[in-house]
Each structure stands twice: as structure tokens, then as C-alpha cells.
Amino acid sequence: MSDDVKTSDRPALMHLFWWFMFAQGGVLAAILIPVHVLVQGILGPLGIVPVVDQHLDTWYSILGNPLVKLYIVVLIAFPFFHFAHRLRYLLVDLGVKGAKSVPAQVIFYGGAVLITLLAIVLVLTTAPLSF
Amino acid sequence: MATEINASGGTPAPPHEVGRSGGDETVTTRVYHRPMASGWWTRRRNYFMYVVREFTSLPLALWLLWFLYQVQQAQHRAVNYHPTTSIAFVVFSAIVLFFALYHSITFLSLAGSILRFRVIDRPVPARLIVLAQFALWAIASAVIAAVLIGFAR
Numbered sequence: 690m691s692d693d694v695k696t697s698d699r700p701a702l703m704h705l706f707w708w709f710m711f712a713q714g715g716v717l718a719a720i721l722i723p724v725h726v727l728v729q730g731i732l733g734p735l736g737i738v739p740v741v742d743q744h745l746d747t748w749y750s751i752l753g754n755p756l757v758k759l760y761i762v763v764l765i766a767f768p769f770f771h772f773a774h775r776l777r778y779l780l781v782d783l784g785v786k787g788a789k790s791v792p793a794q795v796i797f798y799g800g801a802v803l804i805t806l807l808a809i810v811l812v813l814t815t816a817p818l819s820f
Numbered sequence: 821m822a823t824e825i826n827a828s829g830g831t832p833a834p835p836h837e838v839g840r841s842g843g844d845e846t847v848t849t850r851v852y853h854r855p856m857a858s859g860w861w862t863r864r865r866n867y868f869m870y871v872v873r874e875f876t877s878l879p880l881a882l883w884l885l886w887f888l889y890q891v892q893q894a895q896h897r898a899v900n901y902h903p904t905t906s907i908a909f910v911v912f913s914a915i916v917l918f919f920a921l922y923h924s925i926t927f928l929s930l931a932g933s934i935l936r937f938r939v940i941d942r943p944v945p946a947r948l949i950v951l952a953q954f955a956l957w958a959i960a961s962a963v964i965a966a967v968l969i970g971f972a973r
Contacts, residue, residue, distance in 0.1 A: 715923075715927050716927070716928075718880060718920075718923060718924075718927075719923055719924035719927040719928050719957065720924070720928075720956060720957045720960045720961075721960060721964065722880055722883070722884070722920050722923075722924075723917060723920040723921055723924055723961065724960070724961040724964045724965050724968075725887065725964065725968070726883055726913050726916050726917045726920050727913075727917055727965075728964075728965050728968045728969065729887070729890075729913075729968060730883065730909065730910065730912070730913025730914075730916065730917070731910055731913050731914060731917065733903075733905075733968075734903075734904060734905040734906070734909060734910050734913075735910060736905075738969050738972075739969060739972035739973070740968050740969060740972050741967075741968055741969075741971050741972045742890055742894075742903055742968075743903045743905075743972065744903075744972070744973060745894060745897065745898070745901040746973070747971060747972050747973050748890075748894050748901075748903075749894045749897050750971075751967075751971055752891060752894055761891065764884070764887075765884055765887075765888065768880065768881075768884065769881065769884070771877065772877035772878075772880065772881045775874050775876075775877040776874070776877050776878060776881075778874065779871065779874040779875060779877075782861070782871065782874065783858070783861070783871075784856065784858050804885075804888075807888065808888060811888060811891050811892055811895075812891065814895065815891055815892065815894055815895045815896075816894065816897075
């Protein structure tokens, strides 16, 4: 099994972009997600600690903060580019040939773009800006 | 220029096909990919753990989609807002937390191999870089938990 691979002496800017998003997404997912899952997914629902999203007033209020809006976009956008790359290559590693195709790239990375856009729309429309 | 490897193993590959496109020299090489058996990842523990590490993305993605749903639920200060408190969701989150911790530990541990810093012409030890990553994780977690809990009423 062999493929033709073309190499170029031009800087691979798109490669740089995707690897940047992958690496930053991995770091941000590692640093930010576990505490959200622990507090909002386990401790809050069990009633062990009070959490902002357990009451509409506090949740709505904090969602109006511009820093929180920016934080949520970062929390969603970067990790989803990381997830898209890892899941596509998981399929490649498991022998799914179609995972290397252009349509698969469009689905995975396009999905990350769509979810990023969805997050931006949601944080902009859920609660008005408040300081 | 990429090194060529011939599928028959060891013998020289055919010469490069060199052409020009738009003033940029483009070199075409043929790369050999060793065929892999479909169950290769079940043969060794470290192969299996590698695949598990790649798989962690799926539960984390699902949980973040729930998080977005929770944001959407508050849209326009909806009167029928119901926070998710079911035991099924707690179990789901506990499973996600396992994968999240596995991702965090494996990813941050790699930092010592990936990042290279020099301070006064001396390389920073890999263990110190990994320690800094874990310290950053601990501080960020404490700050986020303080906000999530501290702003609740």
C-alpha cells in the first residue's frame, strides 16, 4: 500500500493553524474541563455544593458577564478542534479508510467550526451584557 | 524532502518526480504504509491505552454539548428552566470525569517531552515543566471551582 505525497518548500500555514488549534485545545481541555465536570456534573446535582447553574437567576446573571461569555467560547472552541482531530485519527488508526478523505475532514473540522459558531451565538443571545 | 521507503523493503525507490507549479518546486514521493491488522490495538496494553486516550475526546465532547444545552436553557431567562440533577446524569458525569482525568494526566505529562525552554543558557528540566503544567491545572481548577460555587446563591 502506498500513497503519492507531495511536498513543497512553501510554509504550510494551514498545517500550522490546525496543529495550533489541536495543541491549544488539548491543553485547555486538560486544564479546564475536569473541574467543570466535577462541580457542575457531580457535586452540584448531588446537592453537595451550591453551583451557579442550579438556579436560573445566578446562571442567567453570570452568563451576562462578558468575561464569562469569552471564557465559554474558549472552553468550547479550542477543545472541539482537538476532539475533531483526535476522533478522526482514532478512526484512521482503527482502519476506517474513509476517515482520511476530504469529506471526513470537512465533517470533523467543519463540525468543530459549527459548534464554535453555535457557542458564539448562544453566549451572545442567552443573556444581555452586564458587568 | 521526504525520505523514500520502498514497499519491498530496503531497495531504492524510483527517482522523484520533480515538477513546477506556480513557481514553487513540488516533489512527489511514494510513501509506504505498513498494513495494520484491524485488532492491532487489543494486542498490547499500551496500544489499548493509546486508543483509550484518543477515545477520551468523545465523552468530553458529549459533556461539553450538554454544557452548551445548559447555557441555551437559560436563554431569555426562561421560566421553565430545569437544571439537570438526575442520577443518570451524575453517573454519566462520573464516567466523563474518569476520561477527563485520563486526558489531563496523559496530555500534561507529555509537556516535558514537547516543550523546550532555556534559562541562562541552561535547559529547564522536563520534570520541572511537567510540574508547572500540573500546578497550572490545580490553580485553574481552584479558581473555576471558586467561581462556580462562590457565585451561587
